[in-house]
Amino acid sequence: MNGLNAAAARYAGTRVARVEDPRLLTGQGTYVDDVVRPGMLHACFVRSPLARARIVSVDAAEALAVEGVHAVFLAGDLNPDVREQWYTLIGRDVPDTPRPPLAGGEVEFVGDPVAMVVADDRYVAEDVAELVLVEYEPLPPVADYTAARESGELIHDGYPGNVAGEMASAPLDAAVFDEAPLVVRRTIHQQACSQVPIETRGLVAEWSAPAGELTIWAATQSPHEVRLFCSRLLGLPEHRVRVVMRDTGGGFGQKVVPQREDMCVMLAARKVPGPLKWIEDRRENLMSAGMSRHEHADARIAFDTDGTILAAAIDHVQDVGAYPVPWPVGTSAAVGMFFPGPYRVPKAAWSTTSVFSNTVGRTAYRGPWQFESVARELLLDAAARRLGMDPAALRRKNLLRRDELPYTNPNGMPYSDITPLETFEQALKMLDYEAFRREQEQARAEGRHLGVGTCTYVEPTTAAMALHATEGATIRIEPSGKVNVYVSGGSSGNSIETTVVQLTADALGVDIADVSTIQGDTAVTPFGGGAAGSRSGSMTAGAIAETASVLRERIVAIAAHRLEAAPDDIELAGGHARVRGVPEAGIPLAEIAAASYFQPETLPPGVPAGLEASGRYRPESPLIWANATHLCTCEVDVTTGRVRLLRYIVSEDCGPMINPNVVEGQIAGGVVQGIGGALYEHLAYDPEGNPIATTFMDYLLPTAAEIPDIEYGHIETPAPGPGGYKGVGEGGAIGAPPAVANAVADALSPFGAEITRLPLTPETVVALARGTDGR
Structure with a gap:
């Protein structure tokens, strides 16, 4: 019996208040x-x-x-x-x-x-x-990773050229690009950032x-x-x-x-x-504590005369600092493998090189492969300008549709259960894209510079590798009928306590107030991978489903025996086991629990004493894909270089939502970090390798004053596995930087500006408006 679907959901899918909040908001948390x-x-x-x-x-x-x-x-x-x-x-x-x-x-x-x-x-x-x-x-320090391979200085013995590792696909035939009607090629740079957890x-x-x-x-x-x-x-x-x-208090990979x-x-x-x-x-x-995002790439996309993508290639180089944690080469390979994104790309190739430098080591950060979206989406807008097309029209022509799935990208990534074109169209509709273009034209006539930018991406979640391969749960129904659910934890702002309680209450048909969760203590919780790789929601949902199904079967057997009914006629709801269609014929769960612990002789044959079970979930698919479109509008002051974000829209497909508040909170947190990466944050070093941003006076973070209200659209495509849930923890940080950068580029398009380097500081924006590259 499926522990999540056997009873009508009462809590999953609703905006249940976070169970963590009473202690955290009253200062009763324990750090x-x-x-x-x-x-x-x-x-x-x-x-x-x-x-x-x-x-x-x-x-x-x-x-x-x-x-x-x-x-x-x-x-x-x-x-x-x-x-x-x-x-x-x-x-x-x-x-x-x-x-x-x-x-x-x-x-x-x-x-x-x-x-x-x-x-x-x-x-x-x-x-x-x-x-x-x-x-x-x-x-002599090797402070600039872009020069590290040619430096005569070695940071670590055994790594010639200061190369920590390299990976590559098979190369494409040169004719693919040589013979294409249009090739858009740029070297795109992204600056170093820090995760900056509040704790x-x-x-x-x-x-x-x-x-x-x-x-x-x-x-x-x-x-x-x-x-x-x-x-x-x-x-x-x-x-x-x-x-x-x-x-x-936050982790974000660090x-x-x-x-x-x-x-x-x-x-x-x-x-x-x-x-x-x-x-x-x-x-x-x-x-x-670590840096991330510091990288660049030679990226290129070939197009037919009508804007159809013919091929894409990226040669990626990333700075891994002196002591990266963990091994950085695998993540950099993801940049190459995901570079085609959610687009119809017939041919692709990639290479990636990880290079040591005498700076702080690279660490994981929300969507650590997100540079692939930065590079791809900036190139698509540049191509649209070259072709004389609206960037939305170019994307619409090339985005994968739901009816084309499953689809394997040219680098071997098997996409399924995603909605790239559908989320894109939803975001445009939420903005009223054509109305904005009319507003933009009028503003330009008045000397104001408005812009709109988008990013559509596909994100792997629930990666079934090593530590992440399985997830466990233990559920114990106490003699009182109250429920404790034990999972490994890793709750660092991802609301996993709330979602676990919601799922367990639904799975057992009990009131959410009667469910508590115990997490984060390896002495009592089952083994699990924690919060990483956008895995917590789907993996704990699977673990609870596996475990609750055992208890449901046991509860139903006891109730059927006591009520002299067939097990198939028993339903669990409201903390009772009842005979379907006969509401007055029922037993409280507390009575069943007490009997299971204290009166084992009354149990039906084959039913063990007690109401405690452990289960372990292994995903049906090695990767579960989520996708989204981010869209933002901005106004740029070309005199001061100020970028003011006007509207920010996210259309997300992370499958059915366990808790929309949690989903939107995860998206918002990532979006704010992505906006910071696009406009403000820079973990900068001088040429001698001295850090020059070691306080919040120098390392600028966006505040509430700089962030517009975030508008959400949802499309729900179930993934394989219990509940159809997908991950949502990293997407906001993936989609925001290219969406913001493209909006600024669109605002500055009358000046012929081409953005190839982040962050877009005021001095950079002014330089772009003056026709220089903003360095």
Whole structure:
């Protein structure tokens, strides 16, 4: 019996208020920095002030003499204790890149951790960190990844040309482009960005020597990944490591896997006389927690004279910094494989190169392959201008329709259950596209510059790889009839607590107020991949369906036995089991539960005692596809360079929505980050590798004043699997940068402006209006 469909849904698909909100909005959440343990010590890192240098000596004598200081750990103290350090998310056999806990012979970026000070409190630890004297011999930095392959300096031995890895498809015959009536080719650059979670990284590790157990409180998106990684790192059995994740204030990819500082805390926990806490400050976060998006590509699309796409190719290069986390080459390959997007592209080719630099390491960020949409969608608008076509008409000609599916793109990506043309048309209708074009024409006559831009993309969700391959759930109906559902967790703003409660209430036919969820504690929750890869909604839905079906069958059997009815005539609703068509013939779930625990002799033959079950879900398809169209309008002041967004529309197909509020919240969060990437954010470095955006005075974020109301349209195409649910966590950040950039380009089209570089700062916009490239 299907646990999600056996009873009419009461909660899934409705705007149920988030169950997390009462504690979070009243300040009752528990974050890592709220964790206080008896005898707790505090860690602070000594970080390199140079982008690249040889460590000549480290003198910690003065620091160790300060009262309250317990240890100053160097590379020689911690690095040799590493047993294994690979991520379950990726797998043991991936050709990973170097990742020492502390810098040893050389430092490779400003912020590279050289030593870790442990003291009685954070203030002492921070002050004492300045007393650790490190003598450096400066070395020439490789700060510009675009020049790293030609540099005579090597960041890591064993990586010629500073290349971390390369991948490529089979090349296309040159004639495909040489003979095409029109080829639009651009080199497009995207700047480095940071994830900027509201809660920075943090960890508390407590070692119990008598039990041989390590307990970790972590700000993480994946508590079970932290547990497995730590067990391998320290050579401990998994059951000797417990990870507790309560509330996590955002992650966006930065907190999926442990990084080097986390490794240091784990390794040091067995060497200090008390629990060890490390909390990152904002400057450290911007300097050392990772960057993303820093990349460029030579991208080209060939067209027939009527605008039909003939072929597409992209040669992509990305900056992976000094110590990328995790292995970055696979994600960069996705840029190439997804470059054709949701368009009818007969032929395609791609290559990608990941290059080290003496900057902070690359980390995952919402839609880490999103550059493929930036490059493709900017090229499509440029092609429309060359062809004298409206960009909407060009897309309409080439977008895949629902009736063409399934469809395999030329790079082997098998699309199904998506609606590219349909979402595109919905977004245009929501705007009233033709009316806007008339408004734009009138505005230009008045000397005002309005623009409209779109992006249509397809997004892989629920990737069934390694750590993500399955998801578990345990459901226990208490003797009172109340329900507890246990899932791995990873709730970092994705509302997984709410959606799990909704799905469980529907699956068992109980009131939502009678359902609670326990998440984030590896000692009691089933193994799961956490929040990454837009997987949480569909995977937990599957796990709940698998588990609830076992309990439903058991409940129905007990009720049928007691009511002397056929099992097929029993329905579960309102916390009761009733005979269909005979509403007065029913039993409360609490009565059934009490009997199952305390009166097993009354149960029908073959029904076990108790109402607790565990199940594990494996997706029916290795990838579930979501898609959307983003559309925005803007007004550009060509004198000041100000870009004011007027309307922002998203037409999304993420399948049936478990909770529309959650879906729209996920879209909005991604859109705001994408707008930031298009117009404001830049994790910039100077030519010597010094970071110049390590505070919010320099790293600009969009605020409520810059973001227009986001308008939502929904098309629901069920995916394979329980409920037909898809992921929705990353799409907003994919679609926003190209939509905004195309809107600005459209506004500036009378000036012949071509956008090939982000962000679109005021000075860039003014330069584009003056006919330069905006550099």
